[in-house]
Amino acid sequence: xxxxxDITPHTDAILAAAAAADSRALALQSQLNTADRxxxxxxxxxxxxxxxxxxxxxxxxxxxPPPPPPQxxxxxxxxxxxxxxxxxxDARYGxxxxxxxxxxxxxxxxxEKGRSIHVSFKTDMASVVSGAASAKIAAFMxxxxxxxxxxxxWHEHDVKERKGGFDLAxxxxxxxxxxxxxxxxGPNRYPTIVLSAWTFNTDYLAKNPGKGPGYYLPADGSYDVxxxxxxxxxxxxxxxxxxxxxAKAVAALAQAKGVRWSVPEFGWPIDxxxxxxxxxxxxxxxxxxxxxxxxxxxVYVCLxxxxxxxxxxxxxxxxxxxxxxxxxxxxx
Numbered sequence: 001x002x003x004x005x006d007i008t009p010h011t012d013a014i015l016a017a018a019a020a021a022d023s024r025a026l027a028l029q030s031q032l033n034t035a036d037r038x039x040x041x042x043x044x045x046x047x048x049x050x051x052x053x054x055x056x057x058x059x060x061x062x063x064x065p066p067p068p069p070p071q072x073x074x075x076x077x078x079x080x081x082x083x084x085x086x087x088x089x090d091a092r093y094g095x096x097x098x099x100x101x102x103x104x105x106x107x108x109x110x111x112e113k114g115r116s117i118h119v120s121f122k123t124d125m126a127s128v129v130s131g132a133a134s135a136k137i138a139a140f141m142x143x144x145x146x147x148x149x150x151x152x153x154w155h156e157h158d159v160k161e162r163k164g165g166f167d168l169a170x171x172x173x174x175x176x177x178x179x180x181x182x183x184x185x186g187p188n189r190y191p192t193i194v195l196s197a198w199t200f201n202t203d204y205l206a207k208n209p210g211k212g213p214g215y216y217l218p219a220d221g222s223y224d225v226x227x228x229x230x231x232x233x234x235x236x237x238x239x240x241x242x243x244x245x246x247a248k249a250v251a252a253l254a255q256a257k258g259v260r261w262s263v264p265e266f267g268w269p270i271d272x273x274x275x276x277x278x279x280x281x282x283x284x285x286x287x288x289x290x291x292x293x294x295x296x297x298x299v300y301v302c303l304x305x306x307x308x309x310x311x312x313x314x315x316x317x318x319x320x321x322x323x324x325x326x327x328x329x330x331x332x
Contacts, residue, residue, distance in 0.1 A: 075292050076116055076300035077327040080265060086112055093324035100264050100302035102155075106133070107140040113147060116300060118192060118227070118264050120152035125167070125174035128153065134181045141183030148188045150225055150262070150299075153178045155194035158216040168216070175218040190224040193217060194264055197230045200246040200253075213253055226254050227264040231304045231313070235271035240283040244290050251296050263291065265304035269312035277316045284319060288326050 078096035079089050090096055099112060103121035111117050127133040141151070153175055160166035178184060179191045198204045199213050217226075228250040230243040247263070254261035266288075274280055288301060303323055305313050315323065 075297050077288070077303075077323075078115070078300065079303040079305055079323075079327075083109075083112075092320050093327050096327055098300040098302060100304075106136055110143050111145070111149070113145040116148040116150070118150035118152070118262070118300070118302065120155040120194065122154055125154070125170050128174040128177050129170070131177070134177075137178070137184065138182045141181070141189065146188060148190070150190045150192040150227075150264075151184055152192050152194050152227070152264075155227075155264070156196050156229060158195045158199045161216070162211075172218050176222060179222050185224070190260075191222065192225040192227050192262065192264075193223045194227040194229060195250075197228055197233060197243060197246040200228060200249040202245065213250070220257060223259060225260045225262055225299060226250055226257070227262045229265040229304075230263050231265045231267045234269055235274075238271055238273050238279070240268045240271065240280055243287055247291050247294065247298070251294055251298075255296055260299050261296075262299045263301040266301050267304040267313055269310075270314075277319055281319045281322050284322055285326070 076097040078098035078100065079093070080100040080102070081089055083101065086096075086099060096115065098116040098118065101111060101117055101119040103119065105121065106123050107119065107121040111119060123133045123137065128137075141149075154160070154171060157166065157168065157171050161168045161171075175191075183189060185191055195213055195216055199211070199216060205212050213226075217223075228246060230246060233241040233243075235241070243266075250261050268280060268283065270277060270280060291298065291301065303315075304310075305315055305323075308314070
């Protein structure tokens with residue numbers, strides 16, 4: 001009996017420990033079962049995301065427009081350039097965050113890397129409609145880097161139509177074909193309509209009813225950005241045109257269409273009485289600040305300036321410094 005009495009407490013302790021171990025094992029098994037359910041849920045979510053990704057890819061392949069450029073509150077500033085001027089303009093008021101490039105015919109070459117670029121070209125519209133130009137345009141797009149690229153077929157077609165001899169109906173057909181060419185639309189590739197500020201000007205619209213922006217836009221869903229060229233309006237009575245009303249109008253239109261907007265060309269020819277450029281310098285600062293402060297600011301603003309090719313638009317050194325401060329985000 002003494003021996004049994006000595007052993008019994010030990011047996012009870014062992015049984016208690018075994019019971020505790022069983023309890024811990026059951027708890028761990030429960031945790032493992034919960035983890036398995038979480039893993040199954042995550043795998044189901046992965047499967048759902050994979051299916052959604054494939055669905056979006058299929059939609060893009062069908063020509064359904066991708067999302068517009070992301071909303072941003074930081075406006076990119078730069079200037080127009082023919083390519084050879086980029087280095088000199090970067091030195092004067094850069095580095096530019098965006099460049100406006102023009103091609104007088106078909107697109108060609110490789111554009112600058114490391115910044116956003118808005119490029120336009122004037123490929124024969126009938127060849128775009130027929131598909132004859134598709135391979136050339138697709139090859140050009142494929143040769144560009146991964147940076148944001150805004151592409152336009154015949155910029156300011158509204159001005160060309162008003163001057164006569166420009167087939168607006170053909171342009172709309174060409175645009176519909178253009179945006180379906182591989183590479184024109186997709187990640188960091190944004191088909192961009194460019195209209196003149198005149199088309200949003202209230203005085204012009206009062207005299208030309210029915211020829212507002214809606215008359216010149218292609219089908220909804222076929223573009224990601226509406227650009228308005230805020231230049232070409234000569235000073236009146238010594239004052240530079242205030243582009244803010246036109247900027248507000250295009251911002252409202254872009255919001256209604258579910259797209260972004262931009263200012264691919266910005267500036268004025270110098271007023272003859274503004275001999276030291278001080279009034280235009282002030283207008284540059286004031287109007288870029290006002291545009292930047294809009295609730296829905298543009299994606300980018302490019303100064304229209306050539307230093308030689310369009311002398312009335314050339315900046316003097318003080319204006320160079322002002323635009324450099326705007327471009328780089330410093331103080332002028």
